Amino acid sequence: MKELQYINRYFVKYRGRLLVGLLVTIIAAVFKLFVPIIIGDTVNVVREYITGEITDLEFVKSELVKNILLILGTTLLAAIFTFIMRQTIIVVSRYVEYDLKDEVYQHYQKLSLSFYKNNRTGDLMSRISEDVGKVRMYVGPAIMYSTTTITLFLVVLPYMFFKAPMLTLYVVAPLPILSVCVYRLSLAIHKRSTVVQQYLSKLTTFTQESFSGISVIKAYGIEPRINSEFVTLSEGSRDKNLHLVKVQALFFPLMVLLIGASNLLVVYIGGKQYIDGLIDFGTIVQFLIYVNMLTWPVAIVGWVSSMVQQAEASQKRINEFLQQVPEIQNTSSEVQTVHGTIEFKNLSFTYQDTNITALKNISFSVKAGETLAIVGNTGSGKSTVLELIGRLYDVAPGSLLIDSIPIANRNLDNLRDAIGYVPQDAFLFSDSIKKNIRFGKEEATDEEVVKAAKNAAVHKNIIDFSNGYDTVLGERGISLSGGQKQRVSIARAIIKDPKILLFDDCLSAVDTETEEEILQNLQKISQNKTTIIVSHRVSSAKNADKIIVLEEGQIIQQGTHNELINLEGYYKELYNKQLSEKEI
Numbered sequence: 001m002k003e004l005q006y007i008n009r010y011f012v013k014y015r016g017r018l019l020v021g022l023l024v025t026i027i028a029a030v031f032k033l034f035v036p037i038i039i040g041d042t043v044n045v046v047r048e049y050i051t052g053e054i055t056d057l058e059f060v061k062s063e064l065v066k067n068i069l070l071i072l073g074t075t076l077l078a079a080i081f082t083f084i085m086r087q088t089i090i091v092v093s094r095y096v097e098y099d100l101k102d103e104v105y106q107h108y109q110k111l112s113l114s115f116y117k118n119n120r121t122g123d124l125m126s127r128i129s130e131d132v133g134k135v136r137m138y139v140g141p142a143i144m145y146s147t148t149t150i151t152l153f154l155v156v157l158p159y160m161f162f163k164a165p166m167l168t169l170y171v172v173a174p175l176p177i178l179s180v181c182v183y184r185l186s187l188a189i190h191k192r193s194t195v196v197q198q199y200l201s202k203l204t205t206f207t208q209e210s211f212s213g214i215s216v217i218k219a220y221g222i223e224p225r226i227n228s229e230f231v232t233l234s235e236g237s238r239d240k241n242l243h244l245v246k247v248q249a250l251f252f253p254l255m256v257l258l259i260g261a262s263n264l265l266v267v268y269i270g271g272k273q274y275i276d277g278l279i280d281f282g283t284i285v286q287f288l289i290y291v292n293m294l295t296w297p298v299a300i301v302g303w304v305s306s307m308v309q310q311a312e313a314s315q316k317r318i319n320e321f322l323q324q325v326p327e328i329q330n331t332s333s334e335v336q337t338v339h340g341t342i343e344f345k346n347l348s349f350t351y352q353d354t355n356i357t358a359l360k361n362i363s364f365s366v367k368a369g370e371t372l373a374i375v376g377n378t379g380s381g382k383s384t385v386l387e388l389i390g391r392l393y394d395v396a397p398g399s400l401l402i403d404s405i406p407i408a409n410r411n412l413d414n415l416r417d418a419i420g421y422v423p424q425d426a427f428l429f430s431d432s433i434k435k436n437i438r439f440g441k442e443e444a445t446d447e448e449v450v451k452a453a454k455n456a457a458v459h460k461n462i463i464d465f466s467n468g469y470d471t472v473l474g475e476r477g478i479s480l481s482g483g484q485k486q487r488v489s490i491a492r493a494i495i496k497d498p499k500i501l502l503f504d505d506c507l508s509a510v511d512t513e514t515e516e517e518i519l520q521n522l523q524k525i526s527q528n529k530t531t532i533i534v535s536h537r538v539s540s541a542k543n544a545d546k547i548i549v550l551e552e553g554q555i556i557q558q559g560t561h562n563e564l565i566n567l568e569g570y571y572k573e574l575y576n577k578q579l580s581e582k583e584i
């Protein structure tokens, strides 16, 4: 129960509702006691009339009517209380489920990129959905059923002992056996359903991946192979499900068997005691009802304990993530305006997971409003520079300054608000184009959206679609071409009107004329913005105030376009190569 202590904060939060719920649960259970007593009395009156102990028929009739009304009344009240009980305790469990999901989701968002690299999306999703669902079962049903069971036992058992002590001992004897059986069965069900869940998760991941990559599958004509892999997984899933169903199927027969055994004992022992004149006939009827009434709560004891175990295991998994401290911390709450001066000072950076040193002792600076271009071979560390400016990873103190303040001391929210980042791999959401662009500025007007799209040279493409800006994109933006996706992604950054614009090789999929058009627009837009353009093309870099060339994480050249084309080295070679390609 150590892990589940985490949930106590929610019990405190919803204590009012919970207390009402518990009180009503107790009252509802107490009301259940009355119906068997009334039925027992009714049977006694009828029997006494038949045996001639009572001769007044009118009295019998009035007793019957009175008892029927009492049964109706108490049943109705019990029903109302049961309704209120569900409306309080189960509703609280839903609130807690919602709060916990919200808390986990918000925490996920704070965690850094390395967390996402180390954990699979499926795992993150199952902790926020299934595990939270299991914890809800502890908050709601487990507490509700436990309270009902305890109250029923506290009320019914003493009454039964008072009425017929020996008979009570006999009839409750099979109940603990029932509880243990249900507990063991629940554990087996839990074990097997975990395996079923794992298979289901494999099957879902496989299906999701194969449909995401359907174009590759079709292009290679490997549908039959994928099909047979699916069938193998699916058969495995079916077998595990059948395995589970076998134990599940035992549950109700076992209940019926044990209820039957208790009933038999009531009839046999009760019958003998009645013959010996130790109890009246009504008591046998009452006991039959009580035994049936107690059987379900007893079975529930086993069920609830396995439910609590599962909730404990689930909360442990949730806590594992909740206790992870986000690597990137916002250390400043003071509002800081970003002007856009960026300075790298002898900065080295190693990715912890791969141990690759992506940047080695690099130093450069960009003044606010300037444009810097970064060129270099693939894997030379260009994207890493941009990610560090957005503080997606932390660096050695003092090695990266924004407006002369170490990046770690800056207000993280203000910093990220001031950055418009276009990643190498344009990611669009399956929503309308308009909303995808507005992602950069939620309150942007339609005119602003169109202006941003025009500047990103994608407006003409968008208006050609039958639904224009309202065209809904497929998953990951698959209804757009690579170049269109890149340009929508650029429009999203431009509309934000940030102080710092970071473009990570985001013109690679557009033709040279469109590239030229976008670059000219960018020159206008980025007049008082710090702009960093990462590119493999000289054409994207040539207008920058400064160009740096990276090789294996080190700066091997820096200067303006004119300076660098006159210097022997990487940039001049690249320029000559791309110039001759153009001539061809």
Ligand SMILES: Nc1ncnc2c1ncn2[C@@H]1O[C@H](COP(=O)(O)OP(=O)(O)OP(=O)(O)O)[C@@H](O)[C@H]1O
Pocket: 351, 353, 354, 356, 357, 358, 376, 377, 378, 379, 380, 381, 382, 383, 384, 385, 424, 505
């Ligand atoms: N998220 C990451 N985790 C671990 N290692 C990484 C990560 N991203 C990049 N690397 C490694 O760091 C090095 C620099 O990568 P980076 O993406 O900065 O290069 P790049 O110059 O942008 O390359 P490209 O032109 O191909 O985009 C590479 O060796 C790469 O394998």
